[in-house]
Amino acid sequence: MTNSIPELKDAELIFVIGSNMTEGHPVVSYYVKQAVKKGATLIVNDPRKTDLTRWATHHVQIKLGSDIAYINGLMNEIFKNGWADETFLKEHTENPDDIRKWVESYPVEKASEICGIPVAKMKEIARLLGTAKSAAVCYTLGITEHICGTDNVKTLANLQMILGNLGKRSAGLNPLRGQNNVQGACDMGALPNVFHCYQAVNDPKVIEKMEKAWGVTGLSDKPGYKMPTMLQKALDGGTKILYCIADNTVQTEPNMAHTIKEIKALELFIVCDIFPNLTTPYAHVIFPVYAWGEEEGTFTNTERRVQRVRRALSPPEGCRPSWWVLQELGKRLGVDLGFSSSVAIYEDMRKTATSYAGITYERIEEEGLQWPCPTLEHPGTAFLHKNGNFSRGKGLFSKTDWVPPAELPDAEYPLALSTGRRLWHYHTATQTRNSVGLENLFPEELLEIHPQDALKLGIKSGDLVKAKSRRGEIVLKAWVTERSAPGLCWTSFHFEEACANVVTNDVFDPVTETAEYKACSIRVEKVKDAVTPMIDLHRQARP
Amino acid sequence: MSVTIDGKLFDFKPGATVLEVAREHGVKIPSLCYHPKIGPAGRCRICVVEVEGQKGLETACTLAARDGMVVSTDTPKVLEVRRMVVNLLLSNGEHNCLSCEQNGQCELQDAAYQLGIEAPAFVVDGPPAEVDKSSEMIVIDRRKCIMCGRCIDACNKVVVNEVLGMGERGHESRVVCDTDRPMADSTCVQCGECSQLCPVGAIIDKKAIGKGRVSNLTKVNTTCPYCGVGCQLTLHVDKDANRIVKVTGREVLPNNGMLCVKGRYGYEFPSSPKRLTQPMIMKNGKHEPVSWDEALDYTAGRIKEIVAKNGSDVFSAFGSGRITNENNYAIAKFTRAVIKNNNVDHCART
Incomplete structure (x- = not known):
């Protein structure tokens, strides 16, 4: 999230798209509903009549997968009526004339045909967005889990930039992340192209820094494979070993029969988990690990807040921490990773961290801190891009065009x-x-x-x-x-x-x-x- | 601007109530309907104070502090009224503390204790009050309800689920779900904010009943294991039984005490007998329990063998959005520093 969750309660307009937050993120929905009680306008854009629509000023029931056409249509109308934030466009964006031109091909009439929303309603939504002093956009997987997910997000970013809704309180572009520590997993570099704090693996300076800090040589500067590719490669022998912590892969990947085929093709499938599930039957090795409530550590929430997780229970006798298993395997493979406790691992990470450098267990004993927090004196960052200053300098608009979902209803599957x-x-x-x-x-x-x-x-x-x-x-x-x-x-x-x-x-x-x-x-x-x-x-x- | 409370001078910010100023400076004024999250309510009248130059008593929770105001919180007149309020509340219900879940953390019990009330002074015959045990997680025990309205404000103003309301009139008044449905059949989503804010034992967490007195439980602060909001929780743990008995929301960011049904009531899974508790290796198509050493030796040996034969690129690893930062960093470092590739990813994209 560019902004923080509690800021939502003071928003003037909240534009929710592809998010069933009363079920997926109930506590976020409480703040949104508090804002409605104080007079905020709530626009819920969703093909489904989710519970949140009970509190919405407008439920815009767009057709499944029509997001880009709908938003581009709104932007077209916003430009046409002079509701765009021209000052923000001039001072804080790189290519405002491009976006103006691109959305010309999405007049509301055309967009309306694609998204199924009457022209008059689309114009009303554009007016509400265009004339509000500020608006917060919240989205979840309804935006990202499409073949055009990246473009869906870019389209929302375009919308918030033309409205000048970034870099201020109670506004912004706010993805609500689904899992307790999916933000943290990204921040910690459980990604194929970056180390922790998004330090690129193909940057020689970063490689040098990590080799020195970790006391190893030969770190790879070649970005690795993404999860679906790793699995697909199992079928042609490109992936032979898969080490899987707390990921019930069989049940969570699309097309289960195909996923099982991929996993069965592995020569060594290692699973660390707390329960038997649909994936464990295929494991060659199962390591029983500590559950939540049994180990110390940190989670990072969707608003970049790093918070403590604590041990309250004694774990079952045969279980070990996930990091301990990796330490032991490292030792057997000739590398001492230096994992002796959660805090030791965190400090090892912090040594080479950037945005986490100022966050220690001690500082978050009572309450969490939001990154970026580069120094021990830094108070943390509630919202990003303050005063419209983006990390890359000026905001860049991206061209996006609507594509339908890959599979559309037909006579056989209607x-x-x-x-x-x-x-x-x-x-x-x-x-x-x-x-x-x-x-x-x-x-x-x-x-x-x-x-x-x-x-x-x-x-x-x-x-x-x-x-x-x-x-x-x-x-x-x-x-x-x-x-x-x-x-x-x-x-x-x-x-x-x-x-x-x-x-x-x-x-x-x-x-x-x-x-x-x-x-x-x-x-x-x-x-x-x-x-x-x-x-x-x-x-x-x-x- | 300043106000004098019990002879002491305190500065205050405009808009603050006398109750807020008093609490900020450690002056105790009991309040049963007022809660910081809900704001002034002025219903229970237990927070009455005497203001110099003013006839009658004022409720501190609704009284705006004024410059130069002189307030007394413990004059005989104040204590007499408070005693009457608490006596009437005690007389109006069945406030039996013996097995009450709230014993030791009940605000009415505290008030009675502070005022030296041992037993209610009156006998009041009201209509019989029912207990609604229909729902999965929450019990509404109307015998103990003091009609303070906190739960109703919690439901309508804090979490805005808009389920609880006041039904009927006068003596018959009672807290109801929707149009007086049993809680289980109502629109209630079992978030439990009502139970968190109830000052007495009238709305309680069903699963915690009889599982441990507050004085015997250890409090551990942590972060919720469910969605990405990262709600802050207090686990109430029975250390002897090695189990979590109850969860409450912490009144800090990002959730300000609010939780959902999973965060507040989905806490038993670590103690489930279904847990994996032994390392296992697939032998002849079956999982066989082995020692940690055997499992680790076998795995390291196999990794070495397969990588030696095919190169390190055949190794891939999944971290997870459900495990700690430390564990995610550990798998990323293992993949990079031991295997020497970057094939590490997790479920963020799927």
Whole structure:
């Protein structure tokens, strides 16, 4: 996030796109709803009628995967009416004339045809955005999990730059990151092109610095493979060993049958985890490791806040910390990595860190600090690009053009399927289904389907149905609900008994290699009538 | 600008209430309906104070501090009114502390203790109050409800889930979910903010009932293991049983005490009997438990062998968005410094 979560409560306008935050990031939604209570305008842009739409000034129910056309159309209208922030464009961006020209090919009339939003409504949304003093954009995986995910993000960045909404409080471009430490995993250099703090592996100076600090030679300056490539390479022998910590790969990658084929092709598959899951059966070695609550350390949240994690429980006797396993393997392979405790590892990282250099365990004993925090005296950074000064100098607009999802509904697979998370569960549910009561609140996976489609197929809530794509099929109960749009179904990947990733499409954004989890096509058939009809009480987040 | 409280002079910022100024400087004024997150409520009237030159008493939580104001918080008149308020509250419900979850952290109990009330002075016959145990995580025990309204403000103003409200009128008034549905059938999402702010034992965490007195539990501050918000939590741990009994939100950034159903109630998984607890190696198509040394020797040997034959590029590693920074740094450093390639990634892109 360029900005901080609590700033949202003071926003004048909040533009939420591709984010079901009442379920995925409930505490963020509390701040957004507090802002609404104080009079903020809330625009929720989503193909689904998520619970947040209850509080929205406008629910803009765009068609699945039409984001670029919709946003470019809004920008066209914003320029046409003179609502762009010309001062910001002139002083803080490199190529304002380009973006003006690019969005000319997206008049609202054309955009409206693609995204399915009436012209008058699009004009109203453009007016609200264009005339607000500032606006915060929040997005989640509904933006990134498309074959055009990178361009989706760039389009939102373009929008916030033409409106001058960066570098100030209660505004900005705010991706809500899905997992507790996905920000930290990136910051720590669990990425193929950078060391920790985004220091490039192909920069000779960085390599020299790391070799010196780590006391090793021969570090590679060739960027490594991204996760989907690593897996694909297993099939032609390019990847033979995979070391996997806390990643239930089989259940989380798209097209499960294909993922299993890739994993089976490995010569050595090492898994460090806390529970048996769909992935562990394929492991050649399993290392049982400490869980949350059993080890010291830090997590970094979506607003770049580095916070302490502490030990509260004694771990089971046979378990070890994940880092200890790596230390022991390193020793056996001839390198002493120097991992003796969490704090020792953190300090080892900090020695060569940039944006984390000023953050120590001691400083975050009571409350976390937000990076960049380059020195021990630095107070941390609540929001980035202050006064419109970007890290690269001036903001650069990128050209983006709308492309439809890779797989569109057709005669054989007539319904679109989108996937995501539910309030009651997390990821592959190994944590939530092993905690008391959450499973009672949401005991099995459901296929959300719009009443119009359900009527055509003769399906009622609670009926057992089969959802079949070109890649596989799952059998689960139907939830007939207006949360879905006509022609659109939805389900999650939490339950191994009926996991969305059996049917999702393994096509990827060419830059990030993020899969298009948010759009594929399915056919739905009834398997069995419900024994007892499921009652829809119109509760939040469950039938 | 300054105000005198119990003979001491305190500076204050314009807009502050007498209660806020007093608390800031360590002067204790009890409050049952006021909570810093909700602001002035003026309902319970236990925070009354005497202001020089003014007839009658004022509620400190709604009283704006004025320059030169002289306030007394413990005159006989104030204490008499407070005693009456607490007596009436105690008489109006079934405040039996013996097995109450809130015993030792109950604000009504504290007030009674400070005022030296051993037993309620009156007997009041009200309509029977029910206990709503229908929901998975939260119990509403209306027998102990003092109608302070904190839970309603918590639900409507803090987390803005808009479920709780005051139903009926007069003697019959009570806290209800939606249109007086059982909590389990209401729109409640079980975030538990109501239980966190309830000053008494009227809204409590169901799973913690009978699992440990507050005095026997150890508090450990940590970060939530679920989504990317990074809510700050306090784990209430029974060290002898080696289990987490209850979770509360810390009133600090980024969450200011607020949590969701997973963060507040999804805490038992580390103690699950289903945990992996032994290293295992696949032998003849089956996982067999082995010693740590055997598992490590085998793995290191295999890595050495395969890399020697095929080059280091055949090694890849996944860190994770669910493990600590330290563990992610460890896998990144291992891949780079031991294997000497950059094939390390994690689930950020998938």
